[in-house]
Amino acid sequence: MTSTIERPPAAPAAGRPARPSRPKRDRTSKTENLAGLAMLTPAVLLLALFIFVPAILAFGLAFTNARLISPYPATFVGLDNFVRLFADAAFFRALINVGYFALVVVPLQAGLALVMAILVNKKVRGTTFFRTVYFLPVVTSMVVVSLLWLFMYRQDGLINVIIDRVTFGLVTGPDWLNDTTTSMPAIILMSVWQGVGFHMIIWLSGLQTIPADLYEAADLDGVSPWQRFRYITWPGLSATRSLILVTITIQALSLFTQISVMTQGGPLNSTTTVVYEAVESGFAQQETGYASAISLVFFVIVLLISVVQRFLSREKA
């Protein structure tokens, strides 16, 4: 973010009172300290109350049998929740599902977003129009997008009608969300459709940091578009790349809304996710202790993956 502030002309030193003497300065810095603390208090208090406390609670509750609403106080149960968790087939299914989802979505969404960013970075007519249209699904809530696609994915829905038309009736589309083999791919396709515009903008801001004279020099040398990309654009995006990788991964692992609206984890757990399992046990079954254990395991996984990704992208840079 660049500042566009004009510096005011330096105030003339003459006619100003002399610098405050030493004791007065101490007093100002004490009031400054107090005023500063007062300004910090609301934010710090709220962050402590709604981020630090629940984070610590997640650790604490994971080792208890706490329930959301219960007449009995929570008691310490040691590793019981974790023992139960690692014996839970649905939880393993959830881990596999989010792993599958992330492995497909991360390269697909990042790659498509980069292509789109390059397309709208060219200064041709209507660039702003295309940028706006590509970005439209991002401002549309995931709940609405899920509803819309739930309708389009029906056996007799728009997507199957289009498949039928395009192939002249040779291919009959599946019942996307009610078939264990197509349910996850269907969710993946829709999620990329909704989220790709977001990462297009982030790539775009990375593209705009690449100095234009590099491209001008390349044009003088008459390089091919591929060489331009390979030797100027790609190396120029290394910082943006690792950032996009981390954000898409975390977003993919946190998959929840689409599942809650469209499939409720089904059919046969083929679309259940870690966050969905946590919400099911913590909210629907009111087992806060068990849900906290799931949240804790999830947090450790997210943390590990982002640390590994950071490490790998730093090595290459």
Next chain:
Amino acid sequence: MAISQVAIPEVAPASAPHVVLGQKTARKKRVVGIGGWILRIGLAVLFLFPILFMFVSSLKPDQQIFGDLSSIAAFLPIGNISMDNYAAVFDRVPAARFLVNSIGISAITVIAGILVNSLAAFALSRMRVRGKTVILTLIIATLIVPFETLALPLVWWVNQLPSFELTELGFMFSKGWIDTYQVQIIPFVANAFSIYLFHQYFESIPKELDEAARMDGAGWFRIYRQVVMPLSGPAIATVAILTFLPAWNSYLWPLMVVQTEELRPVMVGVQYFFQLNVSWGEVMAYSTLITLPVVALFIAFQRSFVNSIASSGVKG
């Protein structure tokens, strides 16, 4: 949604490099150029048509929606067009109430968020406060925690918090924030990323400005209010948008902490449509209804939206 009719400010005119190219390169460039246009338009169709389909379907009776699927009519507002679905939505769901709730919740979260986070950032950027670096580090550290991991312990926690109401008898204490407006607002006011954005922006405002103001006897709060904030328009817009979008779109959180119908936000209203017989025209009408305010804001403040997302790329 007449996106295509919106006047769009053109980007700075391209300065075409006047370079004599070899015949072969020129042809190659043209092929790439045409390919680029096909891709651009193809992608635009892919992103625009589902949204167009949603809007057009919201105007048609169910029978016609399914009848139109196999032709281009699926994307055209033709045939038996009416606002009947919208009327039915208001019968099935207290949609007006939900809209008012969501507008109120988002607006208060945005305003309080701008105030609380900019004040904190101002103190961190401008003032000598003891333990400043530790506080800043702790604030930034909260960025690594995805909300989804905190949500469930947080439900339990807000259920333990004391709540006080003003009744005829004076202040009344009760336990639990479940089923209130405040539980949908207060946890989302302070935001480490907003503080970070304000902090970055404030750092770019010359400190000589507040020194001059201090010479004139201005207090710290006055410098914040009359010097720094008036110069921070872009940062305020960014924070406003990045706070508004999740507030308007919030679904998981109100699903868990709000049971009373009168307090529900728009996204939770979606559940009403799958209880008995599903009318897809109504679902599409409700979807359009809760999307329209955001799309309108987006088109009005397009540049700020794009800038705010671009700056969220700084995160991490």
